[in-house]
Amino acid sequence: MAAPFLETPSLPEVFSSVGIPAAGSWFRKLFAFAGPAYLVSVGYMDPGNWATDIEGGARFGYELIWVLLLSNWMAILLQTLSARLGLFAGRDLAQACRDYYSRPVSLTLWVLCEIAIVACDLAEVLGSAIGLNLLFGIPLIVAVVITAADVLLLLALQNYGIRKMEAFIVSLVVIVGLCYVVEIILAKPVFGEIVSAIAHPRLRNESLYVAIGILGATVMPHNLYLHSSLVQSRRVNRTENDLKAAAKYNLIDSAVALNLAFFVNAAILVMSAAVFHRNGVVVTEISQAHATLAPLVGTALSSTIFAIALLCAGQSSTITGTLAGQIVMEGFLQIRIRPWLRRLITRSLAIIPAVIVIALKGEQGTYQLLILSQVILSFQLPFAIVPLVQFTSSREKMGRFANPRWLKALAWLVAGFIIALNIRLLMMVMGADCCRP
Template identity: 60%
Template sequence: MSSDDVTSNLTEVSKPWKRENSNPSLQEVHKSVPIKKTGSFFRRLLGFIGPGYLVAVGYMDPGNWATSIAGGSAYGYTLLSVILISNLMAILLQSLSAKLGIVSGRDLAQACRDHFSKPVSFVLWILCELAIAACDLAEVIGAAIALNLLFHIPLVYGVCLTAFDILLVLLLQNKGFRYIEAFVIALIATIALCFGFELLLSKPEIGGIVSGFIPSSTIVSNPEMLYIALGILGATVMPHNLYLHSSIVQTRKYDDTVEGKRSAIKYATIDSTVALMLALFVNAAILILSAAAFHTTGHKDVAEIQDAYHLLDPLLGTGVAGILFGVALLASGQNSTLTGTLAGQIVMEGFLNIRLKPWLRRLITRMIAIIPAVIVTIIYGEKGTGELLILSQVILSLQLSFAVIPLVMFTSDKNKMGSFVNKKWVKWLAWLVTAIIVLLNAYLLWRTFF
């Protein structure tokens, strides 16, 4: 390729952003992972595998467990269709997030800072920080509950112990980004294996599972079922994941040309789609396990994670069922804290253009989550942690629209995306998904508070 061709390629994807993006997203690991530019399809894909699994973690965090357990115990397999639809929406939005990062060289936070005025960017940053703190809160509580169930560590001490994962994050970051990805994938595999084994123990109805993936009119006609369905939808797509994905795809050392970026988008989309399908399996497995173990045995009011843990052993007839459930919960909580650290760093650097030491940024986020968790645990005990878990999901739902709307807006703007702008059908589908998310979250918030 001649120098003129390269210049033409770069011009084609240049964007009329207001300012130069002088600081790359996650600068310490930016384009640090080499990729194969020749060889077989799978050989080239291998270099892009990783970011999608960090994103998928947010779709199977402890905050999602309560809604899936409640839905399965109360309504059997019916709400599996809601989990499937939520996952398809997530696949679309995460592919747009990856495309924005690869094409623009900006993460979503940097793009917002560039496009919007300073007051608007500041408000978006505050909302995003609240969402990350809420998500971290869910993970703190989830990990503390797992420690309590497995090792009988009091919830208050378990909440405090979660602060020490800062050391693990720092260790992995110092070794390289691939180590973080490998650790996350290992924990996801642990969660999937635990639930896979529990599904075998629970012996679910195959016919019920198949019919559950087909949308039913009763979901809309039954107000209580609709509320749980909205909870599943509202808590599935995590706002901080959109910021996270647009940044971590830039850890790959792809060419800054039209072809290089087009190839990167293709492999990054495959990576996130496969990873999110694994998240679909985990979320569906939680609901299927709840339906098979609780709904069919008459336990239709199980909504708390602790109740599910204590009931699994006697209902499935083995002492290992509860242990596997607890191990999966602990892996889920620990996994999510890693991605929460990165998301916090990305939004602070992106919106404010300031950098803090990773350990300091992690400590700030952790304290924001730990302090309310400790206070509620001391005053209200287990019941309070369950309600705090629900509140964290409401806060996430409130923030989601403020992340999705800019994402769809930027990727649908030809001036910003050039030849990579969303095709018409993708654009209208993305806006339809956005409208559904906004309306459902508004209704969920209204139901929660009024």
């Protein structure tokens, strides 16, 4: 049983650093709260999402778009719970786990979370490297090594404060979103088939592996730790009315940001279905998707836009991944190291498997590694979701702001659904029943 919550703030360099106007319009206050969910949302459109969305669209057409929509709804629910924990309890998820669980359990959760962060960073390494390769012709192995230099970008942004970092990330998100508006226009999808796929969901054994990859790419465990910390960057009075207002603004922030992320992911899957599945093209690597876009769509612009969006997605995700790593290490272990050192450690652990796979299997191996990294993330999800639902449902931790019964039931239903899917996939893999290309 747990020690009481300690007073050490989460991410002290940005804690309570953004003021909230006491007066002014509703929109002005909403703008002051806007930001944390956008930093979180970039993890929902990182290169790992690209791989699962492209494979899902190329192999199964529009069939799995309902999985994306369901995953997005679950993400909004879970990120809202994460924000509530940080706002009402004043603790990020890692700190809450350390305070409540025994040390062996807490350390186990820390290790699992670090594995998830490395798996996520692996996707960012590969995505950024492939983007550099497609745009500038840099050899893939060299591009992977170059990605280690993004620590300089992180250091530059941190010197300008959290609001400037949020603005930079939002800019990258907007670029990715605009790129896919153009891609959808060029791809000319059949919208009636998209609506039909959402209205009549189906999930076959053949598509389960990719479906769980989509789930792992959309609902990311480290984002639950990240969001519970970032909401504490706002300076909120601890009165009941102000806390309730902050929760409302954070909910709007999450809904808008994550629905934007859903649009990007849906656009990737729809583009893949409209271009590749429709023409019978089997995509086994992202560079192949890039190369075949131009002849199938009819313009080289589509391939260039694809590569730019991929590079922006990789770079935006790498920044938030580093913040999540800091939060997890400080929260679980109470150890603070310099952000650039933390970045290099995580990136080094991600680069090693990337280089090995590229050397042994070439570019096709990187695509398979991207999909695998997202499935690994899905397997880590229950170890973040269960503590999150437990803490936000506890009156001991949340007081009168604990989850109401309906929200508690819905949250446990989501947790149970994700756990059941993971068990099903594990049974299929162990029984060699899972169809893979």
